[in-house]
Amino acid sequence: MISKLLQDQVSIPRELMTKYHSYGLNEPQVMILVQIYFFQIDDIYFPTPEEIAEKMTISTEQCSQYLRQLIQQGFLKIDEMTNNNVLTEMYSLEPLWKQLYDKKEKDVDSTDEAVKIGEMFRRFEQEFGRPLSPFEIERINHWIDEENHSIDLIYDALREAVLMSKLNFTYIDRILLEWKKKGIQSSVQAKQNSRNFHHNQRESVTTKQKTNRKALYYNWLDES
Structure with a gap:
């Protein structure tokens, strides 16, 4: 039982959860970033707004709007990746990690x-x-x-x-x-x-x- 619980644990940066407001983020935006992180753990790298919204209490339209804002604000970007020799899009959280851990x-x-x-x-x-x-x-x-x-x-x-x-x-x-x-x-x-x-x-x-x-x-x- 304990082993199963440990396997389900995901590390979320304290900086994100406690200081997100100082970065100009709101609660729905933070939760979308967390959900994208969870999707990527399950090897889903480009979840649709519908898939993300299903995990939350917001509409698909609201999710799309928040995704645009996150990209505009420089916390999220769209990259390309090769999956089984097929070029596809993916969400990259690299901009978020850089902002959180850039101490300048x-x-x-x-x-x-x-x-x-x-x-x-x-x-x-x-x-x-x-x-x-x-x-x-x-x-x-x-x-x-x-x-x-x-x-x-x-x-x-x-x-x-x-x-x-x-x-x-x-x-x-x-x-x-x-x-x-x-x-x-x-x-x-x-x-x-x-x-x-x-x-x-x-x-x-x-x-x-x-x-x-x-x-x-x-x-x-x-x-x-």
Whole structure:
């Protein structure tokens, strides 16, 4: 009996259970993280919101919302794993462990950065007119953490996509990639590049219109 009880024991960090509020977490978010941990112990690495909600007293919609928040706040991320030679997604708790065991004090700059990133997610949701999916959140985090794009530059790419009526993540990704190839790193450079691009487009349209007018009023008497 004692052996069975010991086998059922799971170690939960004291830091998480006693100081979660100081990390900006609430009770449902903590319980979702714990449930994901339990699922992974049972070799279920990407439980659905429905599966997680069944273990709790929240709805599937609420669970989805909390999952997005956890990814936005940097406590959870979606990774890829190979299972029987098949590439699948998995939730990674590595960001949570890093935050819990990183003893360096967060300075004001990093706090401000987190606030700016949170505001940027809200801006994207406002422009898209819907909540972002976990994959879209991961894509934005990838632009910041892996591609090292500044928040201002991402705003400029979003603005350009809105201007061109091509509001999708693939188009924004292409803009950022093109800017990176051109060595554009600041918002000032991005805005200048955008002005040049649209100026050239207008010049091209004007030239085409002039060419069309020439063709329309072609003087056949001038032909030798």
